[in-house]
Amino acid sequence: MLWLGPIPVVVLSGYEAVKEGLINHAEDFADRPATPFLEAVAKEQGIILSNGHTWKQQRKFGLVTMRKLGLGKKGMEHQIEEEAHQLAESFARAKGQPWDPAAAITNSVTNVICAVAFGCRFSAEDKEFLKLVEAVDCISKFPSSNFHTLYEIAPRLLNCLPGPHRKALASADIIHSFARKEIEKHKENQSAHDPQDFIDFYLCQMRKNKNDPKSTYNENNLTQCIFDLFVAGSETTALTLQWALLLMANHPDIQEKVHKEIEDVLGSSSSFSYQRWKKLPYTNAVIHEIMRSQYIFLFGVPRECTKDVNLFGFLIPKEATVFPDLRSVLLDPKQWEKPQEFNPNHFLDKDGKFVDREAFLPFGAGARVCLGEQLARIEIFIFFTTLLRVFTFQLPEGVKELSTDPIIGITCPPRPYKLCAVPRCSAS
Incomplete structure (x- = not known):
């Protein structure tokens, strides 16, 4: 236990502690801490940062709606597949020369969220879309800064001073404003009988519950839900794909085995x-090992204890902030044979069959497990297989290996790199 001023902070480290806390005591660690910055950007609305009745209603709606949107079925998969082909075209324009793929990957992943939330995609040249991408990037990186810590300690003082916190708060406003504009467009073109996207379904839910005094379905919560989709679903998936290509360039033998398996199964099929x-x-083992070995968060998202809890003989007091250290689970030497190595065999049995592992928890666990887990899994799978089928990813001339040391922050992106996406002759 650490103390941040008057607030006790507990870190759960290793698979056994995280499992005991998040799964066996799921309801006891179901709340989110309300800090000044989080309240400023979310106002305890939406899904990720809300608590109590609001959180339960919004999360239940989110889970049901994600299923209705066809995750795992042809509807949403088709849009992700189209976005993957758009990304492949961006790679092809580099003509096999050294190129930083980060911006193109981020744009494509953000457009998937646009498809989920708004039912449409945007051109990479659209100025409003680029402002949205920049705003999501800013709000995602700000919690890693010293100014974020200062804001949490003295919000009233910093609200009177210039600094990066002002840009972060302005970025939150940009995302909210973008969402509200799309909500207004949807209200003008009601799709009550054939909802196509998250906003359509939410507006239908608002109409159904308009006479319920306990309903939390309103435009403010809808706006924040869209904010949550972008902040939680853009950078996380984009960084995973950036790590994926870096690791494939560093491990050409593994890359070729992936390509051969894809070709053997896919053949001449275009989808x-x-x-x-x-x-x-x-x-599948390689994708899981990418997410395990280069987990994109420093910790899991913090929880708040809803009551006094005794965990392995330790008292965790009510309202303590609890950090589930998911990185420690994914690197736990008791769970993984070679935790510090990139080794797809962690997810394969002796016969080469895929094995799911209980300690594979990059999406968290328990009551607050990531709402977009299935969407993220589908995105990573389709983007990865599409790109590995079309290109060979090679190190630039003179480069022996790309660095696998992450930039440490709330998220852990790879250091900026360039690679060569060389078209495969057999690719259609």
């Missing part, structure tokens, strides 16, 4: 359903 992952045990 690739997520459900086919079961026929790609090695590729």
Whole structure:
């Protein structure tokens, strides 16, 4: 236990402690801490940062709606597949020369969230879309800064002073404003009988519950839910894909085994359903190992204790902030044979069949497990297999290896790099 002023902070480290806390005491660690910055950007609304009745209603709606949008079925998969082909075209324009893929990957992943929330995609040249991408990037990086710590300690003082916190708060306003504009467009073109996206479904839910005094379905919560989708779903998936390409360039032998398996299963087919992952045990193992070995968060998202809890003989007091150290779970030497190495065999049995592991918890666990887990899994799978089928990813001339040391922050991106996406002759 650490003390941040008057607030007790407890870190759960290792698989056993995290499992005991998040799964066996799921309801006891279900709340989110309300800090000055989080209240400023979310006002305890939406899904990620709300608590109590609001959180339960919004999360339940989110889970049901994600299923209705066809995650795991052809509807949403088709849009992700189209976005993957757009990304492949961006790579092709580099003509095999050294190129930093970060911006193109981020744009494509953000457009997937646009498809989920708004039912449409935006051109990479659209100025409003680029402002949205920049705003999401800013709000995602700010919690890693010293100014964030200062804001949490003295919000009233910093609200009177210039600094990066003002840009972060302005970025939150940009995302909220973008969402409100799309909500107004949807209200003008009601799709009550055939909802197509998150906003459509939410507006239908608002109409159904308009006479319920306990309903939390309103435009403020809808706006924050959209904010949550972008902040939680853009950078996380984009960084995972950046790590994926870096690791493939560093491990050409693994890359070739993935490509061969994809070609053997896919053949001449131009489309690739997520459900086919079961026929790609090695590729699936590689994707899981990428997420395990280069987990993109420094910790899991913090929780707040709803009551006094005794955990392994230690008292965790009510209202303590609890950090589940998911990185420690993914690197736990008691759970993984070679935790510090990039080794797809962590997810394969002796016969080469894929093995799911209980300690694979990059999306968290318990009551607050990531709402977009299935969307993220489908995105990573389709983007990764599409790119590995079309290109060979090589190190630039004179580069022996790309650095696997992350930039440490709230998220842990790879250091900026360039690689060569060389088109495969057999690619259609």
